Amino acid sequence: MTDSTVLEPEDRKIVTLARAARARNGVPEGAAVRDDNGRTYVAGTVALPSLRLSALRTAVAMAVASGATSLEAAAVVVGEGESPSLADDDLAAVRDLGGAATPVFVAGPDGTVRTVATAG
Template sequence: MNFLELFLSDLSAEDAKLVTLARAARARTRAAEGAAVRDSDGRTYAACTVALDTVELTALQLAVAMALSSGVKGLEAAAVVTDAESVNIDVVRYFAGANIPVVHAQGTGEVRDVVHS
């Protein structure tokens, strides 16, 4: 499904909230991308890209790391906001397994795609 066929209003309220949190995380620091994840208890974690000389983490890697450091046992969904054509969801697949939905949205909030781990 391309971003012209799927809109933020087409998502569940919980998934739309993830996109909103990811957009806010990205906007706060003007980062390349923002991400948010929802754990199996419904708690959310949002992060932005970290790009330093000594460490580089994608927003999704950092959001998952924040969830892990809080002791979560699983993820329900994730969202990544970026102007990039694609997103790397390996960290979600590694931690949460298959079939976790990851919403890929543009900075404007337009949904580009929903992929599954």
């Protein structure tokens, strides 16, 4: 586990936004991404009968739809007891927009960062 207070302020911000999206929407995951201009995009899990997207893929899609061309960082907040690992599709979406070195912070519902992955 990583003390989230040691994160850079902008990284801590996206963890906080992801946590808020999860709690506010009552979804399994919340995610936030930051583009190269400092704009953030926040999303929760999409679970419709005809469309299923993780929170992270939804946030990346929102960034792309808003004109983002690059990502600096991403954060995902998962539920208590949920695995801190990310699906390959989630990392691929981040890699497609941000590159292989883009950090992805995975935190628990209390905001404590459990792991930091890279999209590569």
